[in-house]
Amino acid sequence: MSSDVGTTTRTLSDETLSRRRYFREKQREYRRKLIADGAAIEAEVFHLQSILDGLQAKSLPSVREARDSKLSWRSIAMVFKSEAHRVLTDRESLVTKMQVLESLKRAMQNFVMMNIAAVTEEVVANTRLFCTTTADGAFMNTLQGQFVEADRLVLVFRQVEDDEVHSCHFTLRQTCRSS
CATH class of the missing domain: 1.20.5 (Single alpha-helices involved in coiled-coils or other helix-helix interfaces)
Known part of the structure; x- marks a missing residue:
């Protein structure tokens, strides 16, 4: 019986020690949390104080x-x-x-x-006028005529040298290529 009493006492003291150790750790964590929260609040107060000082400096006297x-x-x-x-x-x-x-x-x-490439096309009956801006900035007016007869089709292309209706923009240059 005496050995049972010693075992139970040892078991009780082990449980008590483990419980004390657990609560001691909980208390330490709580204190660390309080210290961290206090530091965060102090940093926030410092930040807000600097903002307030800046706003007061800008405000009217x-x-x-x-x-x-x-x-x-x-x-x-x-x-x-x-x-x-x-x-x-x-x-x-x-x-x-x-x-x-x-x-x-x-x-x-x-x-x-x-x-x-702004190609405008004007179509009237059997003729078409193409106003083209090339990649190198040249402006060309080309006239295409399409004439259909019984046994043949005739296509005529002419480049218009100067056209007052379809003139080019002042930043572009008008070219005339003869072949």
């Missing part, structure tokens, strides 16, 4: 009133000066953005004019 409870000329001048500075800053950014957009628009227009 307090308005001082004159003796007769009207606004002083210094307060009005300060407000005008800060607003003029803000407007100039906004204008600079808008002008820069506008210049970027203008250059993008010009580049897009040049791309379209140089890379997309």
Whole structure:
């Protein structure tokens, strides 16, 4: 019996020790979590304080009133000066953005004019007029005539040297190739 009592006592003490060890670890984890949360909160406070300082520096100074409870000329001048500075800053950014957009628009227009072959075709009865822009920027007016007879078909191609109706764009050059 005495050996049973020793075994049970040892078992109870082992359970008690393991329970104590478990709760000790839980307490340590809880304390570590509190320390980590505190550090995170301090970092957040520091960050928000820096944002607040920046916003307060940008905000308008307090308005001082004159003796007769009207606004002083210094307060009005300060407000005008800060607003003029803000407007100039906004204008600079808008002008820069506008210049970027203008250059993008010009580049897009040049791309379209140089890379997309604009072939316009005008058809009247048995003739066709082709207005073509080549890849190297040359503009050509070509006239095609198609004449059908009983036993033959005659195709005539002529290049129009100058056509006031279908003139080329000022950035292109008109070419006439004779063969």
